[in-house]
Amino acid sequence: MSKSVLIVEDEENIRDTLVELFDVPTNLTTQAATLDEALAALKADGFDLIVTDLRLGGKRDGGLQVMAASGLLSPDATVIVLTAYPDEDNRFASLRLGATHFLEKPVDLATIAGLAAQAGVQTAMDASKT
Amino acid sequence: MAEVPFERRVLDALPLTIWTTDPDGRITSTHGSWNRFALENGAAELARPGNVIGQLVFDAFADRGSREQAERAMQLIRSGRSERVSWEFPCDAPWESRVFLMQVTAIRAPDDHVVRGFVFATVDITPNHASREVLLDAGIALSRAIDLERLYAEVGLQVQRAIRCDGLCLALADDETAALRVQYSTGYQGTTRALESRLMPIWLDALANGRVVVSGLDQGLELTAPMTTTEGVLGVMTAWTTNAHSPSDLEATQRLMASLAAQTAAAIERAWLVRRVEQKRRLEAIGEVATGVAHELRNPLFGISSAAQLLQFRVGQDAVVERNVGRILREVDRLNRMVTSLLEYGRPAALRLAEGDPDSVWDELLEDQRPLLDARGLLVHRVRALPGAQCQIDAEQLAQVFLNVFVNACDAAPAGSTIYIQSQVLTTGTWRFRITNGGVAIPPEVLPRVFEIFFSTKSGGTGIGLALCQRIVEDHGGTIGIESTPEDGTTVTITLPALL
Numbered sequence: 001m002s003k004s005v006l007i008v009e010d011e012e013n014i015r016d017t018l019v020e021l022f023d024v025p026t027n028l029t030t031q032a033a034t035l036d037e038a039l040a041a042l043k044a045d046g047f048d049l050i051v052t053d054l055r056l057g058g059k060r061d062g063g064l065q066v067m068a069a070s071g072l073l074s075p076d077a078t079v080i081v082l083t084a085y086p087d088e089d090n091r092f093a094s095l096r097l098g099a100t101h102f103l104e105k106p107v108d109l110a111t112i113a114g115l116a117a118q119a120g121v122q123t124a125m126d127a128s129k130t
Numbered sequence: 131m132a133e134v135p136f137e138r139r140v141l142d143a144l145p146l147t148i149w150t151t152d153p154d155g156r157i158t159s160t161h162g163s164w165n166r167f168a169l170e171n172g173a174a175e176l177a178r179p180g181n182v183i184g185q186l187v188f189d190a191f192a193d194r195g196s197r198e199q200a201e202r203a204m205q206l207i208r209s210g211r212s213e214r215v216s217w218e219f220p221c222d223a224p225w226e227s228r229v230f231l232m233q234v235t236a237i238r239a240p241d242d243h244v245v246r247g248f249v250f251a252t253v254d255i256t257p258n259h260a261s262r263e264v265l266l267d268a269g270i271a272l273s274r275a276i277d278l279e280r281l282y283a284e285v286g287l288q289v290q291r292a293i294r295c296d297g298l299c300l301a302l303a304d305d306e307t308a309a310l311r312v313q314y315s316t317g318y319q320g321t322t323r324a325l326e327s328r329l330m331p332i333w334l335d336a337l338a339n340g341r342v343v344v345s346g347l348d349q350g351l352e353l354t355a356p357m358t359t360t361e362g363v364l365g366v367m368t369a370w371t372t373n374a375h376s377p378s379d380l381e382a383t384q385r386l387m388a389s390l391a392a393q394t395a396a397a398i399e400r401a402w403l404v405r406r407v408e409q410k411r412r413l414e415a416i417g418e419v420a421t422g423v424a425h426e427l428r429n430p431l432f433g434i435s436s437a438a439q440l441l442q443f444r445v446g447q448d449a450v451v452e453r454n455v456g457r458i459l460r461e462v463d464r465l466n467r468m469v470t471s472l473l474e475y476g477r478p479a480a481l482r483l484a485e486g487d488p489d490s491v492w493d494e495l496l497e498d499q500r501p502l503l504d505a506r507g508l509l510v511h512r513v514r515a516l517p518g519a520q521c522q523i524d525a526e527q528l529a530q531v532f533l534n535v536f537v538n539a540c541d542a543a544p545a546g547s548t549i550y551i552q553s554q555v556l557t558t559g560t561w562r563f564r565i566t567n568g569g570v571a572i573p574p575e576v577l578p579r580v581f582e583i584f585f586s587t588k589s590g591g592t593g594i595g596l597a598l599c600q601r602i603v604e605d606h607g608g609t610i611g612i613e614s615t616p617e618d619g620t621t622v623t624i625t626l627p628a629l630l
Binding site: 109 | 426436466
C-alpha cells in the first residue's frame with residue numbers, strides 16, 4: 001500500500017534532499033515551496049506524513065498554518081516540524097496544532113527516517129539498507 | 131548709631147566695614163574697623179574717619195560697577211521695592227584677588243518711616259566665594275569628563291586651580307585586595323612604588339579617620355583627602371603644595387580638598403558605571419547579531435548534512451565516500467556547536483540563583499573530568515576555602531564557566547604537569563578562585579583580548595567560550611581575569627561576591 005507524503009520547505013536544496021529521502025516506490029511524494037502551494041496540496045489530497053518547515057519565505061507562522069490546515073484536512077497524518085528557530089512558544093503552538101514531532105535544524109536524516117518508519121512510511125535510507 | 135557705647139564697641143570690633151550715609155549718599159559716619167580695613171587694603175588716605183565723612187559713598191568705590199550698583203540699591207530702597215539689597219563685588223588688593231559682599235539697608239524715621247539715610251556694610255568673603263566658585267567649576271568640569279584618563283587630568287587641573295599645588299596623586303583601592311594603587315600622579319618625582327610606600331601610612335590615616343590629613347614635607351605640605359562613596363572606600367587624593375598657608379587658609383584649603391575629593395569620587399564612580407553600561411550595550415548588540423546569524427546558519431547546515439547523509443546511504447560501502455562524508459559531517463557538527471554557543475551567548479539564559487558553595491561545583495566537575503586528567507597524565511593540586519563560601523550562584527551556568535577554564539588549563543598544561551587550583555574567602559566578602567597551569571605563556575599582546583568575543587588563537591576555536599564565561603561571571607556580580615608570564619604560568623582568577 002502506498003503512502004502519501006507532503007514536503008513543505010521554502011529552501012530548494014533542503015526540499016530536494018527531503019524529497020529524495022522519501023523517494024521510494026512505495027511513496028507518493030508531493031512538494032510545496034510556499035504556504036499557498038502547501039494549502040493547495042492539502043486541499044487536493046489526504047496525507048499520511050507531512051514534513052514542514054516552520055518559517056516559509058517571509059511568513060514566520062507559515063508552518064503553523066500548514067499544521068492548522070492539515071489538522072482539518074489530514075487529521076491522521078504524522079506531522080514533523082523542522083525549524084532553525086526553535087523556541088518554546090513555537091514548540092507549544094506546533095504541538096497544540098497537532099504536530100507529532102518538533103525538530104531542531106540541523107537534524108540527522110536518520111532521525112527523520114526513524115520517525116517516518118514509526119508512521120509506516122519508508123525512506124531511501126531503509127531501501128539502501130535492504 | 132553711636133548713641134549706645136556698648137553696641138558701638140561691638141560694632142567697632144567686627145571684621146567688617148560700616149558706613150552710614152544721608153539720603154543722598156554722603157557718608158555720615160564709619161565704625162572703628164574702617165580705619166584698619168582701609169590701611170590693610172592700601173587706601174591709607176581714606177583711613178582716618180575724618181577723611182571720608184562728608185564724601186559721597188560712590189566715590190569710595192574703586193570700580194564703576196559698584197558705584198552704579200550702590201545707586202540702584204538706594205533707588206530700590208527709596209521706592210520701597212526692597213528693604214535690603216546685597217551684592218558681591220571683586221576688589222583686588224595689590225597682592226591677591228578678593229571678593230566682598232556689600233549690603234545696603236535703610237535708616238527710617240521711627241514715626242513716618244521716611245528714609246533718612248542708608249547703612250552700607252561690607253564683609254570680605256574671599257575664601258568662601260573663591261572655593262565655591264572653584265567647586266562649581268570643578269563640578270562642571272568633572273561632570274563632563276567621562277573618560278577616566280581625561281577625568282584624572284581634569285581633577286589635576288581643578289585641584290591645581292584651587293590649591294596651587296605642586297604635585298597631585300590619586301590612588302584607588304583595588305577591588306579585590308583593597309590595596310591602594312596610584313592611578314594618576316603629576317608633579318611628583320620618583321617611582322610610583324616609592325610614592326605608594328611613602329604615602330601609605332598617611333592614606334590609611336585619612337581613610338581611617340575620614341578626614342583631610344595635613345602632613346609636612348621638607349618643602350611645603352601635603353594634604354590627603356579620603357575618597358569614599360556610598361559603596362565604600364574608593365581611594366585617596368594627595369596634593370603637595372609649597373605655598374605657605376596661614377592657619378585660616380589651611381583650614382579653608384582642607385575643606386576645599388574634602389569637597390574636591392568627594393566630587394572626584396563621584397565622577398570616577400560615574401565613569402566606571404558608564405564604562406560598564408557601554409560594555410554591556412556593546413555585548414548586547416553583538417549578541418543580537420550573533421543570534422540572527424546563528425539561526426540563519428542552521429538552514430544551510432541542515433542542507434549540507436542532509437545531502438552528505440543521503441550520499442553516504444546511496445553509495446553504500448565505498449571507503450572514499452565514507453571517509454569524506456565523515457569529514458563533511460564532522461565539520462557540520464563543529465559549525466553547529468559554534469552556532470549553539472553563539473545562541474547561548476546571544477540569548478543568555480536568566481540566572482537561577484540559589485545559595486551555594488562554588489567549590490562544590492568544582493568538586494563535581496573535577497570528579498567528572500578525571501578521564502581528561504588521566505589521559506594527559508595531569509595532576510591537580512587543590513587548596514580550597516575553609517570554611518566554604520556562601521554565594522548566590524546558578525550552579526549550572528557556573529559549571530559551564532569552570533569547565534571552560536578547566537579545559538583551557540588542561541589543554542595548555544604540558545603532559546604530566548600539575549594544575550594548581552586554589553580558592554579562598556577574602557575579608558572583603560569575596561570568594562576568589564585561581565587556576566594556574568604551566569606551559570607556554572600567552573603573549574602579552576594577546577592577553578588583554580582573550581575575553582573578547584570571536585577572538586581566538588586556538589585552531590578551530592570560536593572565540594565564544596571565554597566571552598560567554600565573562601558574561602556569566604559578571605551576571606553573578608563577579609569578575610574574571612587572566613595573567614600569564616613565562617615564569618609563573620597562566621592563571622585565571624574568578625571572584626564572586628560571598629556572604630561573610
